[in-house]
Amino acid sequence: MTARTVLANPLVAVAIVRPGEAAGVRDFHRSLPGYAPTPLVDAPLLAERLGVASVHVKDESSRLGLPSFKILGAAWATFRALAERGAGAPAGLDELREQLSGAGLTLVAATDGNHGRAVARMAALLGQSAHILVPRDMVPARIAAIRDEGAEVTVVDGTYDEAVAASGRLADATHVVVSDTSWDGYVDVPGWVIDGYRTIVEEVLEQLADAGLPAPTVVVAQMGVGAFATAMIRGFAPHGARIIGAEPTEAACVLESLRAGALVHLDGDIDSIMAGLNCGTPSPLAWPDLVAGLHDVAAVTDADAEDAMRALAEVGVVSGESGAAGLAALLAHGPALGLTEHDRVLVVSTEGATDQHAYDRIVPAELRESR
Numbered sequence: 001m002t003a004r005t006v007l008a009n010p011l012v013a014v015a016i017v018r019p020g021e022a023a024g025v026r027d028f029h030r031s032l033p034g035y036a037p038t039p040l041v042d043a044p045l046l047a048e049r050l051g052v053a054s055v056h057v058k059d060e061s062s063r064l065g066l067p068s069f070k071i072l073g074a075a076w077a078t079f080r081a082l083a084e085r086g087a088g089a090p091a092g093l094d095e096l097r098e099q100l101s102g103a104g105l106t107l108v109a110a111t112d113g114n115h116g117r118a119v120a121r122m123a124a125l126l127g128q129s130a131h132i133l134v135p136r137d138m139v140p141a142r143i144a145a146i147r148d149e150g151a152e153v154t155v156v157d158g159t160y161d162e163a164v165a166a167s168g169r170l171a172d173a174t175h176v177v178v179s180d181t182s183w184d185g186y187v188d189v190p191g192w193v194i195d196g197y198r199t200i201v202e203e204v205l206e207q208l209a210d211a212g213l214p215a216p217t218v219v220v221a222q223m224g225v226g227a228f229a230t231a232m233i234r235g236f237a238p239h240g241a242r243i244i245g246a247e248p249t250e251a252a253c254v255l256e257s258l259r260a261g262a263l264v265h266l267d268g269d270i271d272s273i274m275a276g277l278n279c280g281t282p283s284p285l286a287w288p289d290l291v292a293g294l295h296d297v298a299a300v301t302d303a304d305a306e307d308a309m310r311a312l313a314e315v316g317v318v319s320g321e322s323g324a325a326g327l328a329a330l331l332a333h334g335p336a337l338g339l340t341e342h343d344r345v346l347v348v349s350t351e352g353a354t355d356q357h358a359y360d361r362i363v364p365a366e367l368r369e370s371r
């Protein structure tokens with residue numbers, strides 16, 4: 001367990017942030033059924049609380065029909081991975097579905113919730129099957145949501161990291177692993193997942209420009225394996241933004257890795273309520289970007305996340321435990337993070353109420369009704 005603390009990254013060197021490959025991703029997302037940019041909410045109430053010039057909240061509670069941003073990465077990675085199995089370069093999802101007709105493929109993914117649900121949705125859209133592996137502490141509501149997408153779900157007797165290892169062992173001629181984290185020899189798919197998240201960056205920059213506003217000076221990114229933060233680093237650091245990472249105190253694997261100067265694997269059970277962030281190992285693919293691009297990493301408690309869920313509800317954003325972790329870091333550690341009255345802050349609320357029962361317990365009815 002890491003202390004509720006902030007670590008200033010001594011190695012930050014934005015100049016060597018890798019650009020990634022965003023070309024084609026946005027057009028692909030635009031072609032998906034139900035695509036629309038998610039709202040960017042101006043939140044003066046939060047700006048006042050943090051003592052900064054402005055706070056904008058990118059609200060990912062409804063993205064392509066699912067309650068988290070994860071479908072952006074899962075969709076692009078699935079498309080790229082399966083396009084290689086089809087009968088030639090498909091122009092889009094419809095053509096790929098035709099090419100794969102009768103292929104009998106199964107998409108495999110480990111998840112602590114949102115990624116697996118998104119992969120299951122992609123399998124259904126492409127007429128293929130999905131097998132999703134989840135850690136033993138996954139709450140029933142999140143398992144049911146994945147099964148409702150038509151996927152087979154296996155509860156692995158272990159942590160998220162053990163589910164990832166088990167998913168990798170299932171790869172064969174008809175089982176295609178679509179993982180958001182990487183390992184030795186498995187980097188293409190997780191690389192496409194990171195590229196897929198860049199659509200958020202492009203939308204935010206467009207939305208700010210439409211409002212006559214410049215790029216943010218501070219972006220906070222909650223981290224599980226660090227793929228999402230990597231996309232934020234690659235997209236916003238070149239605009240001069242300072243990127244702050246946020247992790248649960250129980251799963252601060254990036255913070256501990258930066259402290260150690262090398263990748264650290266956290267052992268034992270990790271069961272913060274921020275389920276999507278309960279990862280014990282950063283993605284090795286993301287690691288160089290995290291080292292180069294994170295200014296600070298803040299560790300937050302479950303209570304911090306709950307406070308931030310309520311703060312987001314007050315400005316009309318429904319945010320789940322993991323979704324609120326970035327704001328939690330700013331609320332809990334603002335002064336230590338050096339926020340100033342000149343900062344224009346971007347918070348990405350990366351999920352909605354993915355466990356409705358918990359949401360209703362944490363966020364009082366009067367705040368829920370203020371929407």
Ligand SMILES: Cc1ncc(COP(=O)(O)O)c(C=O)c1O
Nearest residue numbers: 223224225226227228276350351
């Ligand atoms: C809601 C939510 N936010 C943030 C993250 C963190 O993303 P990453 O694992 O790429 O760091 C996740 C991961 O599952 C998530 O579900």
